Amino acid sequence: MTETAPAIELRNISKAYGALRVIDDVSLRVEKGVFITLLGPSGCGKSTLLRSIVGLARPDSGQILVDGNDITNAAAHNRPVKMVFQDYALFPHMTVAQNIGFGCEMQGMSRKSISRRCQELLDLIRLPNLAGRYPDALSGGQRQRVALARALAPDPSALLLDEPLGALDLKLRQDMQRELKSIQRRTEKTFVFVTHDQEEAMSMSDLVAVMNKGRIEQLGAPQDVYANPATEFVANFVGAANLFRAHVIAVEGNEAKLEVEGSEWIVPVNRVTCGNGLKAGDRAIIVIRPEALTTDTTKAAGAIRITGKVTEQTYFGDRVHLHLSLANGRSVLIDARPQSLRPGVDEMTVECPASDLAIIVRGKRTEHS
């Protein structure tokens, strides 16, 4: 083990079930104390990746290192990582204290040490008086916290959490998101969190790895992934997005002239989210987030203006969704302030500052290793 070694390092991990490749050459480096989320749709391989790290699944190829030590072939019980399961996997015949102390007991710790550690963790999860309760006498949120305490009890290097908030209702989920983040900060442990809920990933993580079809499509800070999606999948999966097919006509200095679905747009070249920039002839996708489009047109130079017929206006209280139908028949979504609601208005022009759009050059992919 070295001081500078990352908490978890994955090198070219692949795993297939028969002909189905569930993890496809994934490489990832997670530094100590980071809260990273593996975000992706069901079946994208995120849980299998987590199970590979903890030792419940064996990758077909690649290397897994924890604190610089190769644990690829180590048995699950010999790995310095613990896991919180989706359904918590609390032992129903054991009390809260027995559940939390189970890992310590298996490690051969003395009863006194186990008892002290249990109390520390019960204080950490703010359930100091529930040591003698059975899991079926706990609420969903309490069970989730006990599962977390049980995983933390043997003092692992990293904690892996497999959609642990999935079974909770919205309000409790939001509370537990804050609680989880708070516990992670206090314990300074590396958390690898798996979810398909992009809002959950955005609100809790230091880093988000967006996965699709067994690969990591993009790795970055939540705001970076949202503002600068590297692929069409990321743009669509993380938040809502208006995507426009584009063809690069010419590149002059810091600007590029694009043909976008029948119109000509001038965009800054530095808005390309991956690869080595734009060149004439490239095919690209322009990503404009619905909230980047504003109904208050400034006529500023460089702003992208879109005009279309208003087909639908949906009021949400704090914001309004407008649907514009463009001349070529495609629809554009605008997430605007409630003041933008224009009953009776048939046609509307909206504007997006060129600095708020993102350009994805088609056929290019980011590297994460």
Added chain:
Amino acid sequence: MTTRMRAQPGERPDIVSGRSRRFMTEGPGFALLMLLPALLVLGFVIGLPMIKAVILSFDTITFRRPAAAGTYGVHNYARLMSDPDAWGAVLRSALYMLGTVAGSVSLALGAALLTHRVIRLRALARLTFLLPWTVPAVVTALVWGVMYDGNFGVINRLLDFVPFVNGQDWLIDRQTALAALIVAQVWNEFPVAYIFFLAGLHSIPEELYEAAKIDRAGAFARFRFITLPQLRYIIAVIVILLMILGFKAFPIIFILTGGGPAGATETLTVLTYNTAFRSLDFSYSATLGILAVLVSIVLVLGYLRVMARADTGKGGAV
């Protein structure tokens, strides 16, 4: 068209007929009505013989003293209290019961653990373990009788290959007869427990084992801390069911030894039969039967208590 009659002011509504109609159509009366055919059949085939047996146990109907018939009293119960044969039979019944329970539970649990995990040939293995259940007890007794035969039984033939071990007449030797019967009984009834354990093992979430594995629990620790506690109610139910089956076991013992040699395998049920149909002492036989029923009632009460606890218990596969 329907006409509804309403009580007029000053007129008393027909409350009684309404109540009785409700009692018979939706109240306890309805339930009683539906249960009546079953209650009649049960009363006829179980209740009447039971009452007859109780009456008989106070009577003095014996082939040796036909003239004493009609002399009622507690003399049979007094005789029972001081009859060493009867209490010896109770002891043998208890041994037989405990032997079959221990053998069946351990064999069934082992087989269930094996076939629960093993993937290849699992269906064949399960079928093999279930097969003895499909064999009638009478056939089981005849087959094991041939196998135990001192001269040409397969068990002694197999023991010929084991150094320093000699075959023997398993059912004729007082030391081995009861154990030999227990083995045959276990073979016949362990599939009942096997089915229960297999279902119980399937109901234990795999995540519990994975969580324990991550927490450094080895195979034995996982069995001790997860499998056994999760199966605790099933084990309790199976133990009591097998105790009931073992206590009232009859065909295998009766066909293989008839209670011999020299009463070494004479359990309470066999003694009851022998007293009635060999000694022709029907009243005392009925008294022994009543004793067997009382023991069975205690076991059934234990079973019901375990089931009630399982319904309100904390976790565990039931």
